[in-house]
Amino acid sequence: MIRFIAILLLLSLPAAAADIPASERRSGYDFMSPATQEMQRDDALNPAMLWVAEGEAQWQEAPSSAAKPCAGCHGDATASMRGVAAGYPAFDERTGKAIDLQQRINACRVTHQQQPAFAAESRPLLGLAAYLGLQSRGLPVQAPDDPRLAPALQRGEKLFHTAMGQLNFSCTQCHDANWGKRLAGSPIPQAHATGYPIYRLEWQDMGSLQRRLRNCMTGVRAEPFPYGADELVQLELYLNSRSAGMTVETPAVRP
Amino acid sequence: MARALISVPKTAKKGDIIEIKTLISHVMETGYRPDAAGKVAPRDILRRFTCRYNDEEVFSAELWQAIAANPFISFTTVATASGTLSFTWTGDNGFSQTETAAITVT
Numbered sequence: 001m002i003r004f005i006a007i008l009l010l011l012s013l014p015a016a017a018a019d020i021p022a023s024e025r026r027s028g029y030d031f032m033s034p035a036t037q038e039m040q041r042d043d044a045l046n047p048a049m050l051w052v053a054e055g056e057a058q059w060q061e062a063p064s065s066a067a068k069p070c071a072g073c074h075g076d077a078t079a080s081m082r083g084v085a086a087g088y089p090a091f092d093e094r095t096g097k098a099i100d101l102q103q104r105i106n107a108c109r110v111t112h113q114q115q116p117a118f119a120a121e122s123r124p125l126l127g128l129a130a131y132l133g134l135q136s137r138g139l140p141v142q143a144p145d146d147p148r149l150a151p152a153l154q155r156g157e158k159l160f161h162t163a164m165g166q167l168n169f170s171c172t173q174c175h176d177a178n179w180g181k182r183l184a185g186s187p188i189p190q191a192h193a194t195g196y197p198i199y200r201l202e203w204q205d206m207g208s209l210q211r212r213l214r215n216c217m218t219g220v221r222a223e224p225f226p227y228g229a230d231e232l233v234q235l236e237l238y239l240n241s242r243s244a245g246m247t248v249e250t251p252a253v254r255p
Numbered sequence: 256m257a258r259a260l261i262s263v264p265k266t267a268k269k270g271d272i273i274e275i276k277t278l279i280s281h282v283m284e285t286g287y288r289p290d291a292a293g294k295v296a297p298r299d300i301l302r303r304f305t306c307r308y309n310d311e312e313v314f315s316a317e318l319w320q321a322i323a324a325n326p327f328i329s330f331t332t333v334a335t336a337s338g339t340l341s342f343t344w345t346g347d348n349g350f351s352q353t354e355t356a357a358i359t360v361t
Contacts, residue, residue: 044262044276047325053258204324
């Protein structure tokens, strides 16, 4: 009997959720309280701007006497980095893989500045990512258009639709089929990652999209992919294509 | 040094009420939370914030464990004379930081 009820419960979940039509796409910002929205809108109120200020200082500062600062090659970020973050993850010639913005920052740091890579979720890495993200604020998210990204994009799409964890949920079951409803009192957004890295009130801290994805995986009681895993980048890539054309909000605030 | 962001109008008319916004980077660790290893992290919070306007204290606040990380403090004062606003945060582990902003009053 219990098994029968369990099967009925499973059947009652929408099996294959359809993609959200472009006209109904909404940023996570729209699901927030007016107070949290204002926190994001006003740079004097947005704690993420503390990280941006750190990133800006790092952009100018040489990491060692032998290495050039980021600005030494790239110049003024407000001009040279305009719109760059909106197109990440992107294809990396050197590794032949899709890499996200933070992996690009670290790759640049290791190859051109001969410095050890920043640790995942470290302040300097999030600071630089937020500073670069800010240079794309207000611009549309660029869909990945490099044909070499197609396999990774496909795998990302498959992962988004793959049930995982003890709760056996896929991303699509919440974010395509049940957005706008509530999960434990919190609204379920559509999973448009347009504002990363974000300042999340629950974390009392800044965090990357990978941290957020790992959070969701822990939530469905799945073993999260480790930081920097190809699977996470593939998911980021798919999310990017799903949000193409929406406005970049980096650095966003989320509850 | 912790990163701090201060927003003060650059100019104001004498007698104007001006709004000041401050943000500072601080963990505001409560002293109640166990870390990943189960050990309670020692308290590390800001205890006091003061704003002096040409060396006269115009605003101060006490901060406690219930205040969020990276505290945002906003207040108003009356523009009386051109000069300097100085902002000081003090806290646990000898934390002390002062930032200044200039204002021109006409």
